[in-house]
Amino acid sequence: AQSVSQHNHHVILSEAASLELGCNYSYGGTVNLFWYVQYPGQHLQLLLKYFSGDPLVKGIKGFEAEFIKSKFSFNLRKPSVQWSDTAEYFCAVPGNTGKLIFGQGTTLQVKP
Amino acid sequence: GAGVSQSPSNKVTEKGKDVELRCDPISGHTALYWYRQSLGQGLEFLIYFQGNSAPDKSGLPSDRFSAERTGGSVSTLTIQRTQQEDSAVYLCASSLTSGETYEQYFGPGTRLTVT
Numbered sequence: 524a525q526s527v528s529q530h531n532h533h534v535i536l537s538e539a540a541s542l543e544l545g546c547n548y549s550y551g552g553t554v555n556l557f558w559y560v561q562y563p564g565q566h567l568q569l570l571l572k573y574f575s576g577d578p579l580v581k582g583i584k585g586f587e588a589e590f591i592k593s594k595f596s597f598n599l600r601k602p603s604v605q606w607s608d609t610a611e612y613f614c615a616v617p618g619n620t621g622k623l624i625f626g627q628g629t630t631l632q633v634k635p
Numbered sequence: 636g637a638g639v640s641q642s643p644s645n646k647v648t649e650k651g652k653d654v655e656l657r658c659d660p661i662s663g664h665t666a667l668y669w670y671r672q673s674l675g676q677g678l679e680f681l682i683y684f685q686g687n688s689a690p691d692k693s694g695l696p697s698d699r700f701s702a703e704r705t706g707g708s709v710s711t712l713t714i715q716r717t718q719q720e721d722s723a724v725y726l727c728a729s730s731l732t733s734g735e736t737y738e739q740y741f742g743p744g745t746r747l748t749v750t
Contacts, residue, residue, distance in 0.1 A: 617735040625678035
């Protein structure tokens, strides 16, 4: 069965610092991967997705993620975070019906 | 256009009471998913609808939980004889159709507190 693991549960950064949030998946077949973000008081929204092709995926608000098959990883990165990036970030893999299997989530706090 | 809406936004109920949570998906979306977000368990899948059918109910935690969808649109999640462990945010999402590559659009959630 598919599963997703996020290593960092709570990350605190200062503005302009670089960000990398870890995500590892467990699945041997075709891999589709998502990162979702939940800003304070807002609903979950899609940040970026990987289905196939270029393993470096660009998302909204300057985020990107790299799919590394050999490492079963799909880490989220941003070169320079802003205070407005404070949010909870979820890595997810879809099951065969499309239902999402989420990682535990990472809370990012950016200090101004 | 309008996104996914859920009502009520907050619900406080006494242990043992029944509650109904409603989800209005994006018009034209045939797939609808319910999830639960709680501190201890993170984000968990509950049930999925394709049209009015629920091919996957594997995430429902007990037989106190049920859901239906009518007219291929609105869905209601019902929790009978609520328990304190049912306290969570219940999220609904819809997508154009079911499948691994279709983006799901989430509603704002219903925060359920069982006292």
